[in-house]
Amino acid sequence: MRIETMLNKCQKFKSFIYKNVRLGWHDGNECIEAEIIPRKNSRAICSGCGKPASLYDKLNVRWFEFVPLWGFRVFFVYQMRRVNCKKCGVLVEAVPWASGKYNLTKTYMKFLADWAKKLSWLETARSFKTSWRKVYDSVRFVVDFGLRNRDVSQVKSIGVDEIAIQTGHKYLTVVYQIDPCCIRLLWVGKDRTVKTMLRFFRAFGNPWAEQLKHICSDMWKPYLKVIKKKAPQALHILDRFHIMANINKAIDKVRAAEQRKLEEDGYEPVLKKSRWCLLKRRENLTKKQAIKLKDLLAYNLKSIKAYLLKEELNLFWEYISPYWAEKFLDVWCTKVMRSKIEPMKKMAKSLRKHKPLILNWFKAKKAFSSGIVEGLNNKAKLATKKAYGFKSYKCAEIALYHQLGKLPEPLMAHRF
Numbered sequence: 001m002r003i004e005t006m007l008n009k010c011q012k013f014k015s016f017i018y019k020n021v022r023l024g025w026h027d028g029n030e031c032i033e034a035e036i037i038p039r040k041n042s043r044a045i046c047s048g049c050g051k052p053a054s055l056y057d058k059l060n061v062r063w064f065e066f067v068p069l070w071g072f073r074v075f076f077v078y079q080m081r082r083v084n085c086k087k088c089g090v091l092v093e094a095v096p097w098a099s100g101k102y103n104l105t106k107t108y109m110k111f112l113a114d115w116a117k118k119l120s121w122l123e124t125a126r127s128f129k130t131s132w133r134k135v136y137d138s139v140r141f142v143v144d145f146g147l148r149n150r151d152v153s154q155v156k157s158i159g160v161d162e163i164a165i166q167t168g169h170k171y172l173t174v175v176y177q178i179d180p181c182c183i184r185l186l187w188v189g190k191d192r193t194v195k196t197m198l199r200f201f202r203a204f205g206n207p208w209a210e211q212l213k214h215i216c217s218d219m220w221k222p223y224l225k226v227i228k229k230k231a232p233q234a235l236h237i238l239d240r241f242h243i244m245a246n247i248n249k250a251i252d253k254v255r256a257a258e259q260r261k262l263e264e265d266g267y268e269p270v271l272k273k274s275r276w277c278l279l280k281r282r283e284n285l286t287k288k289q290a291i292k293l294k295d296l297l298a299y300n301l302k303s304i305k306a307y308l309l310k311e312e313l314n315l316f317w318e319y320i321s322p323y324w325a326e327k328f329l330d331v332w333c334t335k336v337m338r339s340k341i342e343p344m345k346k347m348a349k350s351l352r353k354h355k356p357l358i359l360n361w362f363k364a365k366k367a368f369s370s371g372i373v374e375g376l377n378n379k380a381k382l383a384t385k386k387a388y389g390f391k392s393y394k395c396a397e398i399a400l401y402h403q404l405g406k407l408p409e410p411l412m413a414h415r416f
């Protein structure tokens with residue numbers, strides 16, 4: 001059996017044929033070269049309009065990398081033609097196996113991108129003896145295709161979230177669709193400013209924004225401002241995950257300050273290694289952490305008071321009636337305001353200020369569990385890590401779309 005036969009099985013073209021498959025050399029290594037020529041009487045396709053056009057001239061031979069075989073790199077070797085199109089003028093022809101200036105075939109890019117979903121980009125590059133850059137190009141190709149071909153017309157509910165990237169205060173804003181029928185990433189933008197949010201709404205258009213029914217977000221002011229302006233008809237919900245995450249930040253501040261003070265005053269450092277005891281949900285603690293927490297509760301510390309207040313606030317989310325939930329929240333905020341714990345008081349103030357948006361969660365019949373947003377947030381963090389070393393914002397963006405966008409993919413006749 002000849003390799004041509006196999007190639008025709010997995011990658012056949014209507015207007016081209018494999019003329020000759022041979023061993024060749026590339027970058028000092030032996031490789032497989034498959035020479036391609038146009039089928040007789042077939043016409044070249046204009047890359048501008050996609051229509052057949054008359055031949056103008058021939059260009060140099062180009063190499064297109066295909067899926068490797070038995071450890072050998074495989075190349076399609078083809079002499080590109082130029083066409084003289086009535087509509088577009090003189091242009092290079094379009095070939096079915098490649099796209100634009102990419103030197104990798106579409107099939108190979110799809111192949112690499114599939115692996116880059118499972119492995120890190122670097123691991124993918126190493127596994128297939130290619131470069132990180134080529135894996136990046138491949139993922140980008142697949143993502144661009146998906147973004148062009150996806151349908152976002154049925155989106156009714158979105159969640160807005162932020163993720164910190166690298167160290168320092170660099171953020172990405174991510175917008176998810178959180179309808180029960182489809183949970184996926186819709187959009188990624190740099191920073192978390194008013195401008196970021198405006199760019200999102202501009203990208204999707206006003207008519208689209210007007211059909212939104214629910215929007216979940218955290219209390220970040222720029223988000224609140226733009227959402228109110230651009231989608232005033234949507235029920236805006238400040239979700240549990242974000243609020244509890246903010247409470248945890250407050251507790252962490254209390255604990256860090258108190259630990260410092262205890263040390264300065266020469267007391268026993270009881271708060272050391274207590275961070276996760278105070279931040280985790282009680283039922284999620286390890287046995288050791290649970291014992292530590294029990295010990296801590298015996299002390300009359302601000303951190304402990306803050307912790308107990310948080311535990312109490314967890315009950316808030318169990319309410320069914322918005323009316324009783326509101327009553328509970330009022331009592332809780334009053335209690336916190338009397339606690340003399342500054343970071344917690346700040347939280348209570350902001351909860352009071354945003355009370356209507358928080359209570360919207362009950363109005364939406366708790367349809368948007370904190371689990372959805374939290375789960376997506378964790379997956380997003382993982383996705384940006386997998387793309388390492390992603391050096392730029394663009395890499396993080398592409399990695400996120402690739403992993404979480406549920407994008408349509410270019411159809412391939414054969415699965416490798």
Ligand SMILES: [Zn+2]
Pocket residue numbers: 046047048049050051053085086087088089
């Ligand atoms: Zn044309």
